[in-house]
Structure formats: structure tokens, C-alpha cells
Amino acid sequence: MSLWKGKVLQVEIYGKSHDKKIGAILKKFPEEFVDESELQKFVNRRKPTYSPIFTARREEDKIIFLSGISDGKLTEKAVFEIENKDCNKSDYNNLYAKPRPSHADLAAYYKDGRLDFSGGGEFSGRMTAPLCIAGGIAKQFILRRGITVNAYLSSVGEIKGQSYKTDSIADIDFDFPNPKQQKMLDKILEAVNSGDSIGGCVECIVCGMKKGIGGELFDGLEGKIASLIYSIPAVKGVEFGYGFGLSKMLGSEANDQITINGGEITTVTNHSGGINGGISNGMPITLSVSFRPTPSISKPQQTVDLVSGEKVTISINGRHDGCIAPRGAVAVESAVAIALLDEIYYFELNTAK
Numbered sequence: 570m571s572l573w574k575g576k577v578l579q580v581e582i583y584g585k586s587h588d589k590k591i592g593a594i595l596k597k598f599p600e601e602f603v604d605e606s607e608l609q610k611f612v613n614r615r616k617p618t619y620s621p622i623f624t625a626r627r628e629e630d631k632i633i634f635l636s637g638i639s640d641g642k643l644t645e646k647a648v649f650e651i652e653n654k655d656c657n658k659s660d661y662n663n664l665y666a667k668p669r670p671s672h673a674d675l676a677a678y679y680k681d682g683r684l685d686f687s688g689g690g691e692f693s694g695r696m697t698a699p700l701c702i703a704g705g706i707a708k709q710f711i712l713r714r715g716i717t718v719n720a721y722l723s724s725v726g727e728i729k730g731q732s733y734k735t736d737s738i739a740d741i742d743f744d745f746p747n748p749k750q751q752k753m754l755d756k757i758l759e760a761v762n763s764g765d766s767i768g769g770c771v772e773c774i775v776c777g778m779k780k781g782i783g784g785e786l787f788d789g790l791e792g793k794i795a796s797l798i799y800s801i802p803a804v805k806g807v808e809f810g811y812g813f814g815l816s817k818m819l820g821s822e823a824n825d826q827i828t829i830n831g832g833e834i835t836t837v838t839n840h841s842g843g844i845n846g847g848i849s850n851g852m853p854i855t856l857s858v859s860f861r862p863t864p865s866i867s868k869p870q871q872t873v874d875l876v877s878g879e880k881v882t883i884s885i886n887g888r889h890d891g892c893i894a895p896r897g898a899v900a901v902e903s904a905v906a907i908a909l910l911d912e913i914y915y916f917e918l919n920t921a922k
């Protein structure tokens with residue numbers, strides 16, 4: 570069980586990759602209408618498509634609305650479940666006590682002594698399915714407040730696709746897959762065909778964000794969003810706006826000049842990614858998220874048998890994604906939407922009096 574507590578909202582995620590069920594418990598969300606079919610469509614976007622670049626595990630991911638929805642509206646506490654029907658424990662027979670390099674196996678062994686790493690347990694990417702239930706609901710609620718959150722695959726290895734750093738936001742195609750991504754998808758297939766995996770980046774753009782939300786130091790929006798993004802397995806970096814690129818610029822190049830258009834104060838550029846001093850400045854919030862290459866690969870890798878203490882070579886032949894970033898994009902949208910809904914709802918509750 571993993572619990573996230575925001576300023577108002579709480580999200581609890583339970584279960585493991587090979588349990589019968591996994592789920593999400595949502596507490597203290599706004600008691601508003603949930604479009605169940607839109608929610609299912611959103612969660613379906615996370616599913617692997619029938620492509621060799623994704624895991625061959627086929628889960629229906631049908632959301633079971635267990636409790637907490639009354640007359641279509643969310644109540645104080647709501648519980649949602651998804652069944653795991655396509656588990657294949659035998660894929661992991663040769664991996665007993667042999668931690669997969671760069672997966673959570675070795676670290677989890679240090680924490681609780683486990684030797685059975687099948688399915689990745691609670692560290693599996695599968696756990697982003699319940700995260701996407703919470704995120705899909707948060708997305709609906711912030712959309713009602715005029716805010717959109719869209720994430721897309723922006724690079725795979727050295728191959729770059731569309732980016733808010735180089736393209737106008739209006740031109741970015743958020744569909745997956747789309748023809749502009751073909752070179753990136755070919756690169757993933759190349760890695761898979763050689764028994765390997767590859768890393769990738771996802772970018773996310775928030776439009777319509779209310780100005781002046783967030784706070785200083787520990788209350789900053791960047792930290793809030795980043796902490797939720799880092800709950801997504803395989804995320805190893807987050808930058809806002811031009812992020813690390815800003816460290817290579819002069820102040821005169823980096824600063825977003827302030828102007829006024831038709832009475833509305835805005836900035837000429839958006840290198841800061843819509844946030845200054847931890848507070849939204851009215852420009853689109855932009856962020857880029859780095860996903861490591863999938864740890865499980867069929868190429869031989871070195872590890873240690875934790876029972877015998879011997880060095881051993883393993884080859885991981887189960888069902889795995891060749892690149893996590895494409896499916897990770899839906900989890901990124903979810904994490905961002907939950908963080909923003911918490912901030913906005915908190916603001917509403919505290920200014921309503």
C-alpha cells in the first residue's frame with residue numbers, strides 16, 4: 570500500500586503486479602460528477618498496444634467502481650479496482666533470488682529480505698494503472714476549471730521528436746502513435762530486436778493554469794509536481810521549462826521578458842516553464858521527464874545469486890516494454906493533474922469563505 574497526502578486530497582494505491590486485484594482509494598476529492606466512460610478511455614491509453622515494442626501482457630484494465638460514487642458524483646471516499654488476469658509467474662522461475670540489474674529487486678531485498686521478484690511486485694509499472702484512475706478523475710475535474718494537461722513522447726535515445734522547446738505548443742500533436750513519432754518508434758523496435766531496451770523522454774504541457782497558485786520554498790509547485798512524477802517507476806529526471814538548458818544560458822537569453830497584449834500581462838518566452846518562485850505565472854506549465862531504459866532485457870546481464878552468493882549471468886525473457894516512455898506519458902499526465910487539482914481545490918476551499 571502506498572499513500573500520497575496532498576494539502577486536501579489523498580490517494581492510496583494498493584496491490585501488486587501479480588495480485589488478483591490492484592486499486593486506488595481516493596479521499597477528500599471534490600464531490601463532483603465523474604464521467605466513467607471518459608475515465609475508462611483515459612486508463613485505456615496506458616495499455617500496451619499490439620506492437621512488438623510493448624509488453625505482451627494483455628490486461629483488460631476494466632475499472633470496477635467498487636464504492637464511493639453516488640448519482641454519478643464522487644463522495645468523500647471512493648474505491649476503484651482493476652483485475653490482474655494475465656500474470657505469468659513462470660517467466661520469473663529463473664530469476665528467483667537473482668535481482669535484475671537496475672530494477673527494484675535488490676533494493677527491495679535489502680528492505681524486506683524478499684527473494685521472489687516475480688512481476689516486480691508493488692514496484693511494477695503495472696501500478697501506474699490505479700495511478701491513472703486517480704489521475705483521470707483529477708484531469709476531468711481540472712478540465713472543468715479550464716485547465717488541460719497533455720503529455721507526449723518527445724525523444725527516444727538520441728532521436729528527437731516534437732518539443733515545447735523547439736515547436737509552438739499549438740503545433741504539437743498529442744496523439745500516440747502519430748506519424749511524427751515514426752523514427753522514435755523505429756528506434757525502439759531496433760533496440761527490442763537486439764534484445765535490448767532504450768530510454769526516452771516525455772514532455773507535458775498544462776494550458777489554462779490559474780495564475781498565482783503555489784507557494785514559496787517547501788510549498789512550491791515544482792516540488793509538488795516533481796514528487797508525484799517521481800512516484801512513477803523508471804522516472805530518473807524532471808525539468809521544468811528549459812530546465813538544465815538554463816544553466817548554459819546568459820541571464821539576458823534566459824529571462825522571460827514581460828509584456829502586455831490586449832490588456833493581458835504575459836511573457837515573451839516561457840523558459841521558466843510557467844512557474845516562478847514556486848507559483849504559477851499564467852504561462853503554460855511545461856516539463857520534461859526522463860524515463861530510464863526498461864531494466865528487463867534479454868541480453869545477458871551480470872547479477873549475484875542472493876542465496877549462493879555467486880556471481881551469475883541472467884537473461885530476462887518475460888514480457889517487457891522496449892521503452893517505458895510512450896506508456897509513461899499517461900502516468901505523467903496523471904501525476905501532474907493530481908498535483909494541480911490538490912493545489913486548486915485547496916485554493917478554492919480557502920477563498921470560498
Ligand SMILES: Cc1cc2nc3c(=O)[nH]c(=O)nc-3n(C[C@H](O)[C@H](O)[C@H](O)COP(=O)(O)O)c2cc1C
Nearest residue numbers: 672673692693694802803804864865889890893896
Ligand atoms: C508503464 C511502465 C511500464 C514498465 N514496464 C517495465 C517492464 O516491462 N520491465 C521492467 O523491467 N520494468 C518496467 N518498468 C520500470 C520498473 O518498474 C522500474 O524501473 C523499477 O521499478 C525500478 O524503479 P526505478 O527505475 O524508478 O529505480 C515499467 C514502468 C512503467 C511506468
